[in-house]
Amino acid sequence: xxxxxxxxxxxxxxxxxxxxxxxxxxxxxxxxxxxxxxxxxxxxxxxxxxxxxxxxxxxxxxxxxxxxxxxxxxxxxxxxxxxxxxxxxxxxxxxxxxxxxxxxxxxxxxxxxxxxxxxxxxxxxxxxxxxxxxxxxxxxxxxxxxxxxxxxxxxxxxxxxxxxxxxxxxxxxxxxxxxxxxxxxxxxxxxxxxxxxxxxxxxxxxxxxxxxxxxxxxxxxxxxxxxxxxxxxxxxxxx
Amino acid sequence: xxxxxxxxxxxxxxxxxxxxxxxxxxxxxxxxxxxxxxxxxxxxxxxxxxxxxxxxxxxxxxxxxxxxxxxxxxxxxxxxxxxxxxxxxxxxxxxxxxxxxxxxxxxxxxxxxxxxxxxxxxxxxxxxxxxxxxxxxxxxxxxxxxxxxxxxxxxxxxxxxxxxxxxxxxxxxxxxxxxxxxxxxxxxxxxxxxxxxxxxxxxxxxxxxxxxxxxxxxxxxxxxxxxxxxxxxxxxxxx
Numbered sequence: 188x189x190x191x192x193x194x195x196x197x198x199x200x201x202x203x204x205x206x207x208x209x210x211x212x213x214x215x216x217x218x219x220x221x222x223x224x225x226x227x228x229x230x231x232x233x234x235x236x237x238x239x240x241x242x243x244x245x246x247x248x249x250x251x252x253x254x255x256x257x258x259x260x261x262x263x264x265x266x267x268x269x270x271x272x273x274x275x276x277x278x279x280x281x282x283x284x285x286x287x288x289x290x291x292x293x294x295x296x297x298x299x300x301x302x303x304x305x306x307x308x309x310x311x312x313x314x315x316x317x318x319x320x321x322x323x324x325x326x327x328x329x330x331x332x333x334x335x336x337x338x339x340x341x342x343x344x345x346x347x348x349x350x351x352x353x354x355x356x357x358x359x360x361x362x363x364x365x366x367x368x369x370x371x372x373x374x375x376x377x378x379x380x381x382x383x384x385x386x387x388x389x390x391x392x393x394x395x396x397x398x399x400x401x402x403x404x405x406x407x408x409x410x411x412x413x414x415x416x417x418x419x420x421x422x423x424x425x426x
Numbered sequence: 427x428x429x430x431x432x433x434x435x436x437x438x439x440x441x442x443x444x445x446x447x448x449x450x451x452x453x454x455x456x457x458x459x460x461x462x463x464x465x466x467x468x469x470x471x472x473x474x475x476x477x478x479x480x481x482x483x484x485x486x487x488x489x490x491x492x493x494x495x496x497x498x499x500x501x502x503x504x505x506x507x508x509x510x511x512x513x514x515x516x517x518x519x520x521x522x523x524x525x526x527x528x529x530x531x532x533x534x535x536x537x538x539x540x541x542x543x544x545x546x547x548x549x550x551x552x553x554x555x556x557x558x559x560x561x562x563x564x565x566x567x568x569x570x571x572x573x574x575x576x577x578x579x580x581x582x583x584x585x586x587x588x589x590x591x592x593x594x595x596x597x598x599x600x601x602x603x604x605x606x607x608x609x610x611x612x613x614x615x616x617x618x619x620x621x622x623x624x625x626x627x628x629x630x631x632x633x634x635x636x637x638x639x640x641x642x643x644x645x646x647x648x649x650x651x652x653x654x655x656x657x658x659x660x661x662x663x664x665x
Binding site: 198199200201207208209210211259260261262263290370371386387390393394397400401402404406407408409410411412413415418419 | 440446499501502633646652658
């Protein structure tokens with residue numbers, strides 16, 4: 188049986204960020220990541236703090252849980268992590284969901300390609316900027332892109348920006364691959380529970396990122412977005 | 427000479443709503459509308475309050491003004507109103523912009539079709555719900571859709587929702603035309619300058635609209651969005 192490590196299944200909720208921002212969706216969050224970004228907002232997927240919650244699930248089991256949570260009340264699923272692209276066995280769920288005509292999105296940093304990613308309607312590749320502490324392996328990134336291109340898949344880049352160095356990294360990625368739809372996302376450095384005045388702090392940072400984007404000719408065809416779920420619900424998990 | 431009545435040209439800024447939310451863009455706002463929505467956030471385009479600011483401009487003049495405002499600093503233009511679809515002569519600007527490979531978006535309520543709309547990359551049709559005081563003429567709407575379909579144009583629906591009756595209207599539109607990409611947008615009833623606590627008031631309304639969308643099976647493939655520019659800048663004109 189093809190099983191994958193699942194940390195959370197929740198919804199219906201909406202996608203708060205990126206290319207399909209606003210979309211009504213269910214979330215399947217897998218455990219495990221090949222990165223350990225300094226500011227990861229889902230560090231519980233890889234830092235061991237919630238390892239007792241991980242369940243090894245088949246595609247059938249995932250689909251049954253989605254159906255139980257939202258009977259007839261979803262037609263879109265977002266696969267997130269962690270890095271779901273580590274999981275070859277995710278093909279089990281993807282095939283079942285595709286048979287049901289469920290639309291799917293996935294987010295990954297672009298380090299590993301899996302064949303099932305060709306069946307995903309919207310693939311977001313989110314290479315990590317310097318503030319994350321990670322270093323981009325462009326060879327791996329281009330292998331992922333080549334795999335998606337070969338399958339005629341629809342993908343986009345999303346780069347999270349915390350500071351000017353991150354913004355330069357984003358401009359580098361966008362200029363290197365100018366034909367890929369490009370999204371800038373404002374970083375959220377205010378993690379944890381009960382962040383005071385979180386919405387206004389994030390909107391101030393978003394305003395700054397908008398300003399930088401408007402002034403920079405390299406970003407003429409970029410899109411710049413906040414995380415809507417964080418504006419509404421701060422850092423609450425499972426929504 | 428083909429001239430159109432222009433009320434505002436501004437940018438670079440970003441598109442705060444709808445299908446191309448977040449996009450860096452310039453705005454060309456035309457004067458005149460065949461509707462008079464009760465809650466229109468650009469009533470100055472049709473209520474006469476800013477009629478002395480209206481300029482009759484050629485496509486060349488509009489392009490020159492955009493270039494002056496943002497030399498080499500834009501590649502996307504949003505044509506808004508009022509209802510720009512009233513203006514046959516907008517073809518002059520659209521042809522020039524297309525020659526320059528400028529991406530374009532337009533927003534209209536879907537009452538009138540013009541041939542130049544086939545050359546627009548993203549057409550947003552925004553039929554108005556009951557709270558607007560307007561009544562949808564489905565015959566006119568379908569003529570607009572037929573014109574766009576014949577040209578192979580990319581279009582979407584966006585319905586602004588203020589209350590439950592509007593939500594039912596939105597569901598009706600979405601069910602009637604299920605193959606058209608569908609966006610719900612939270613209404614902004616707090617018009618005018620210096621609205622106290624505007625961002626939080628809008629986010630509360632957005633949260634309610636998200637809740638309604640999540641509970642309703644008719645909205646399984648809808649996207650639900652706020653107006654980002656209003657969250658950042660309240661009702662300020664020209665940004």
